[in-house]
Amino acid sequence: MNKEASTIEKKSRTDNSDLIQQIDFSAIPKHVAIIMDGNGRWARARSIPRIQGHRAGVKAVDEVVTCAMEIGIKVLTLYAFSMENWQRPKEEIRALMYLLKEYIIKKITVMKQKNIRFMAIGRIEELPRDIQSLLKQAEDETRQNDGLILNLALSYGGRTEIVDAVRSILKDLSGERIRIDQVDEALISSRLYTAELPDPDIMIRTSGEQRISNFLPWQSVYTELYFSPIWWPDFRRTEFLEAIINFQKRERRFGLTGEQIKTNKGKEDAF
Numbered sequence: 001m002n003k004e005a006s007t008i009e010k011k012s013r014t015d016n017s018d019l020i021q022q023i024d025f026s027a028i029p030k031h032v033a034i035i036m037d038g039n040g041r042w043a044r045a046r047s048i049p050r051i052q053g054h055r056a057g058v059k060a061v062d063e064v065v066t067c068a069m070e071i072g073i074k075v076l077t078l079y080a081f082s083m084e085n086w087q088r089p090k091e092e093i094r095a096l097m098y099l100l101k102e103y104i105i106k107k108i109t110v111m112k113q114k115n116i117r118f119m120a121i122g123r124i125e126e127l128p129r130d131i132q133s134l135l136k137q138a139e140d141e142t143r144q145n146d147g148l149i150l151n152l153a154l155s156y157g158g159r160t161e162i163v164d165a166v167r168s169i170l171k172d173l174s175g176e177r178i179r180i181d182q183v184d185e186a187l188i189s190s191r192l193y194t195a196e197l198p199d200p201d202i203m204i205r206t207s208g209e210q211r212i213s214n215f216l217p218w219q220s221v222y223t224e225l226y227f228s229p230i231w232w233p234d235f236r237r238t239e240f241l242e243a244i245i246n247f248q249k250r251e252r253r254f255g256l257t258g259e260q261i262k263t264n265k266g267k268e269d270a271f
């Protein structure tokens, strides 16, 4: 290989310009949701403590957030701590909370500079108080930003989210602020933690597991699922761009026929 070709190859390996060229910038998914799985296995393969796997996972978060911003994704939701994760060993929970705290403290300034709006969804009230106030500070200080929305799912469970939505609706029913006939899909969506956000277009899960594990069950009924065998700490820019390219090759039909989608005719034709 001559010198010029080798320089080009090296460059495209580091900035993924070859992958960037394959991206259709007119069809970027608005909302990407990620189940960041495999930190523990990544650490075990290196005979290092699990928490080191989570720490390496934060680097992958940084890279994916940067790439999402660069290609113009509107919302990135990361499953950082599930309701089920509360059952992990106390030491691991403590370490994860520490990482989270460190992350927010470090990133508030960066998010302000980079026009990122920060959000957190889940039973936030169950997190340690210092983390709750940091999350609130990050949300308050970035509320005006209109770039990427970085949404962390923390103490999040999809079924719990639905329970919370039902409770909020029942309160309004018993207070006669709404009537039963007003309860519809739109009302339920508006009572979820994600009320302000569009449904995810693609949900990525790393580490080879192929299930959604209580992540955004209501919102993901028409979401494209993408499973990667790569452990989360190794899921970087290249792997993220590959997922987006894969998504862009799919035909999303939302229950219609392929023909209807092609001719841009939807529901109106059906009734």
Ligand code: FPP
Pocket: 036, 037, 038, 039, 040, 041, 042, 054, 055, 057, 058, 061, 078, 079, 080, 081, 082, 085, 099, 100, 103, 152, 207, 232
């Ligand atoms: C799943 O891997 C990952 C988690 C439970 C935590 C995800 C957390 C991070 C990536 C770091 C913190 C994030 C932020 C934004 C500060 P696992 O532990 O279940 O892996 P395993 O299945 O291989 O054991």
